[in-house]
Amino acid sequence: MANSASLIVENLNKRFGGVVATDNVSFALDPGSIQCIIGPNGAGKSTFFSLLVGIQKPDSGRIVFNDIDITRMLPAARVKQGLGLTFQTNRVFHDLSVRQNLEIAKAAGADNGNRVKDDRYLLALERFGLDAGDHTPARNLPHHQRQWLEIVMVLACGPDLMLLDEPTAGMSPQETGNTARVLRELNQTGLTLVVVEHDMAFVRDIAQRVTVLHQGRIFADGPLDEVTRRQDVRDIYLGRK
Amino acid sequence: MERILRLLNGSEDIGRGLPYWAIFAAVLALFIAVPLYLSEFAAYNVSFYLLNIPMALGLCILWGYCGTLSFGQVAYFGVAGYAYGIIAGNLINHPLGTLIGSIGGIIAAMVLAGIFGYFVFFARVQTWIVPILTLVLTLLLETFLGQTAGYQWRVGTVQLGGYNGMTGIPSFQLGSYVFSGYAFFYFVLAIVTVSYLLCRALVNSSFGKVLLAIREDALRTETLGYDIRVRQWIAFVLAAALAGLSGLLYVQWGNYITPSQVGLLAAALPVIWVAVGGREKLLAAVIGTYALNWINYKLSSSGNQYALVITGTLLVAVMLFFPRGLVVSLLDLFARIPAKRRAHGE
Numbered sequence: 001m002a003n004s005a006s007l008i009v010e011n012l013n014k015r016f017g018g019v020v021a022t023d024n025v026s027f028a029l030d031p032g033s034i035q036c037i038i039g040p041n042g043a044g045k046s047t048f049f050s051l052l053v054g055i056q057k058p059d060s061g062r063i064v065f066n067d068i069d070i071t072r073m074l075p076a077a078r079v080k081q082g083l084g085l086t087f088q089t090n091r092v093f094h095d096l097s098v099r100q101n102l103e104i105a106k107a108a109g110a111d112n113g114n115r116v117k118d119d120r121y122l123l124a125l126e127r128f129g130l131d132a133g134d135h136t137p138a139r140n141l142p143h144h145q146r147q148w149l150e151i152v153m154v155l156a157c158g159p160d161l162m163l164l165d166e167p168t169a170g171m172s173p174q175e176t177g178n179t180a181r182v183l184r185e186l187n188q189t190g191l192t193l194v195v196v197e198h199d200m201a202f203v204r205d206i207a208q209r210v211t212v213l214h215q216g217r218i219f220a221d222g223p224l225d226e227v228t229r230r231q232d233v234r235d236i237y238l239g240r241k
Numbered sequence: 242m243e244r245i246l247r248l249l250n251g252s253e254d255i256g257r258g259l260p261y262w263a264i265f266a267a268v269l270a271l272f273i274a275v276p277l278y279l280s281e282f283a284a285y286n287v288s289f290y291l292l293n294i295p296m297a298l299g300l301c302i303l304w305g306y307c308g309t310l311s312f313g314q315v316a317y318f319g320v321a322g323y324a325y326g327i328i329a330g331n332l333i334n335h336p337l338g339t340l341i342g343s344i345g346g347i348i349a350a351m352v353l354a355g356i357f358g359y360f361v362f363f364a365r366v367q368t369w370i371v372p373i374l375t376l377v378l379t380l381l382l383e384t385f386l387g388q389t390a391g392y393q394w395r396v397g398t399v400q401l402g403g404y405n406g407m408t409g410i411p412s413f414q415l416g417s418y419v420f421s422g423y424a425f426f427y428f429v430l431a432i433v434t435v436s437y438l439l440c441r442a443l444v445n446s447s448f449g450k451v452l453l454a455i456r457e458d459a460l461r462t463e464t465l466g467y468d469i470r471v472r473q474w475i476a477f478v479l480a481a482a483l484a485g486l487s488g489l490l491y492v493q494w495g496n497y498i499t500p501s502q503v504g505l506l507a508a509a510l511p512v513i514w515v516a517v518g519g520r521e522k523l524l525a526a527v528i529g530t531y532a533l534n535w536i537n538y539k540l541s542s543s544g545n546q547y548a549l550v551i552t553g554t555l556l557v558a559v560m561l562f563f564p565r566g567l568v569v570s571l572l573d574l575f576a577r578i579p580a581k582r583r584a585h586g587e
Contacts, residue, residue: 053464055460055464074463074468075460075463075464076463076464076466076467076468076469077468079464079465079466080466084464085464087461091458091460091461092461093453093454093457093458093461094457095457096453096454096457100450100453103447103450104450104451104453104454104462104465105465107447107450107451108465108466108467109466153465154465157465157466
């Protein structure tokens with residue numbers, strides 16, 4: 001498959017003081033898939049992402065991306081290898097215009113060598129209805145468009161694997177549906193996606209495989225139907241322990 | 242060529258297009274014509290207001306565009322000034338002595354900033370600590386220079402001079418031609434104009450845009466694939482080079498330098514000039530620097546004891562009522578009025 005990403009995580013551990021945020025997590029991604037990570041608040045989903053992208057350093061364990069050990073690499077170097085991340089709280093450059101935001105992201109993509117997959121960037125730009133020449137400051141955009149802008153910016157860097165941390169938080173059902181549609185379309189071009197999400201309707205809409213994190217550990221992993229049918233998964237989500 | 246023009250006319254500094262460049266040319270012409278309406282002594286004072294501008298430009302890029310405040314710009318100003326004094330003083334009979342001294346002065350400032358900045362940015366010191374670290378750097382330098390009185394503190398034939406400072410620093414010269422009076426004024430004017438235009442091109446370049454991104458959100462910039470440490474370091478060293486340039490012009494102007502030039506009071510001044518003008522835009526910093534130096538000079542030369550108190554009050558007032566700086570806020574206001582009129586007319 002063309003430029004599909006492989007990601008293997010082995011025995012990853014991270015603790016903050018007494019809190020074990022990531023507890024011996026091992027994980028192998030299906031290249032070219034859309035995989036969702038779910039779990040109650042504090043399950044360690046965002047920490048897991050920040051370990052993958054290099055914002056946090058693991059205490060032990062290994063992360064291998066496209067056959068390269070990236071465990072000790074800086075975030076920028078990982079992005080050059082083809083990793084992309086959108087944050088849980090929107091982090092576009094709020095004081096800069098849409099155009100400036102996209103220019104900066106595009107220039108980063110050009111920096112990343114031959115990785116610029118312009119077609120995905122242009123596809124997302126068009127499907128989300130954003131204008132690359134828009135002089136509006138990003139902070140004046142409605143919330144859902146800021147979220148979309150961040151996705152498009154990350155795509156401009158030419159990732160093979162995109163990590164999305166709650167991309168549809170705060171969106172209306174229609175906006176969420178549109179996001180799911182575009183992400184599926186991007187996936188069909190060969191882009192691998194890992195999405196942290198709470199919205200189960202959204203997860204049902206896009207996930208091919210679901211991983212449940214609970215207290216820093218992988219609690220369940222498999223096809224969507226199989227995982228969501230399990231009684232113990234329902235219990236931790238509903239707080240019945 | 243076309244690329245350079247596009248960079249100069251970019252949107253990251255105040256003013257674009259023909260009207261802006263017409264005003265720019267008119268103001269420049271006004272300065273070029275100074276000998277027609279100012280005495281040589283007055284032109285010499287104007288040189289002083291101008292020569293602080295490169296330091297302000299550097300601080301503006303580092304603080305306003307890249308988001309890192311430094312209280313240590315005067316350290317590089319002082320290092321360049323002292324290094325020039327030492328080199329040019331020892332090469333007093335060499336035809337290119339002052340040129341070598343100038344290059345040496347800027348290199349000295351850049352080396353100090355390069356080493357210091359390496360530890361600051363590659364150790365990922367948090368942004369809010371940098372002003373304190375840079376202030377400590379300049380105060381250490383002041384303390385060191387203050388105790389260099391006595392004959393043992395000399396380099397070749399030049400004495401560092403302790404609190405009395407270094408005196409008899411040679412003026413800039415090429416061959417046997419000494420830049421003084423009007424000639425020195427033109428020398429400063431040319432350097433300041435070129436510095437401004439180069440900085441303007443820089444902030445409009447793709448490098449400049451990444452600096453803005455770092456200011457807005459360093460982590461997001463990093464996770465787009467930019468190594469922000471290198472870029473912050475480059476901005477830091479560049480700002481030091483520009484501060485060094487001002488330091489050079491200062492010692493070539495007054496032929497002396499004292500440790501108080503790198504003291505607490507001096508350290509605060511560039512920050513005040515840039516903040517009062519508006520740190521987000523180069524031209525605002527330029528105007529703020531020129532205006533405050535002019536006001537300060539007029540007040541203190543007329544025997545006013547409160548020149549610095551007035552400057553300080555101005556800073557507080559501007560920060561309270563125009564937190565983005567006077568020039569930036571006023572221009573914003575002017576830009577909004579026609580927009581409103583148009584809206585009413587339709």
